[in-house]
Amino acid sequence: MARSDRILLLLQTLRQYRRPVRGEQLAEDLSVSLRTLYRDIATLRAQGADIRGEPGMGYQLKSGFLLPTMMFSEEELEALILGTRWVAARGDGDLAQAARAAVARISAVLPAPLRDQIEENQLLIGPAEQVDGLAGDLKRLREAVRREQTLQFSYLDLSGQKSARRVWPFALGYFDQVRVLVAWCETRNDFRHFRADRISDLLETGERYPRRKAALLSEWRARQQAGASNAAADSS
The missing domain is CATH 2.30.30 (SH3 type barrels.)
Structure with a gap:
């Protein structure tokens, strides 16, 4: 599993628990080692997540935290690119231009590895048939x-x-x-x-x-x- 996907999954898992949950339980839920779990919790905290707790005490995510827009999973990013490419190929002029602009804006705020995924994405849209009079x-x-x-x-x-x-x-x-x-x-x-x-x-x-x-x-x-x-x- 890609690290960005794992971070998202950890965030979603923490939200499922209303009481502090031990690191061992989280690691089991995510099928990762405790060392990896601690590192991912540190990453979320660095991005602003209010995660209370320490090893041996349990962890709890306080409500209200949203990941920045740059945090897409690989599947989400592929869905986004495929969808915008379809609109760019088949939408009317304004809608097609908006789709291309949206991809450019999202790409500008992504970290380099995810930005490279956009540029190198190999999910393609076939040629659009001409639709007259629309x-x-x-x-x-x-x-x-x-x-x-x-x-x-x-x-x-x-x-x-x-x-x-x-x-x-x-x-x-x-x-x-x-x-x-x-x-x-x-x-x-x-x-x-x-x-x-x-x-x-x-x-x-x-x-x-x-x-x-x-x-x-x-x-x-x-x-x-x-x-x-x-x-x-x-x-x-």
């Missing part, structure tokens, strides 16, 4: 979701029928070939999914819709789960 409106859709604002637009459905819609957008799904706006549709009085490339005449009303997006998302997810459960029951 770049201009995706940023506006994201902002409307973030601000919980009502949108109006024309929508062309799969049968070629065009209709005017007024919606409460609360999520935006990113797929390889399409982007899908998830919203409560005032026109249909129900949840609806809208392909971004079929939206036209987009108008930002500047009006905040009457419900919170978290509540809408929760209700939508419950509907999706119920639908999946019913489909599974029908097929059994």
Whole structure:
């Protein structure tokens, strides 16, 4: 196990104990020697962790300590890099630029060994297929979701029928070939999914819709789960 991973695991283990825990028990939990445990506790203390106790007395972590952002495990760092590379390759211009900037900012505060892992990371994202007609409106859709604002637009459905819609957008799904706006549709009085490339005449009303997006998302997810459960029951 990498040392950074071990430090994180020690921190998480200490948080599980509400009373002082002996070094021998911690060493057993982490499958390390007592000498390694003492060294890792010293490292955490040097980074500001308020760990009370001494050998033979037990150790206890006082609440409120957070590791600095530079302390990522190897798996966390790989997940972070893979995710940001996907966004950089498939997000709209502003989102792709933000992903690249985020990696650069994180890399700047990492210690040299972890920074080298970013530069040498071998998890790659395949070429993105061109998705036409999205770049201009995706940023506006994201902002409307973030601000919980009502949108109006024309929508062309799969049968070629065009209709005017007024919606409460609360999520935006990113797929390889399409982007899908998830919203409560005032026109249909129900949840609806809208392909971004079929939206036209987009108008930002500047009006905040009457419900919170978290509540809408929760209700939508419950509907999706119920639908999946019913489909599974029908097929059994």
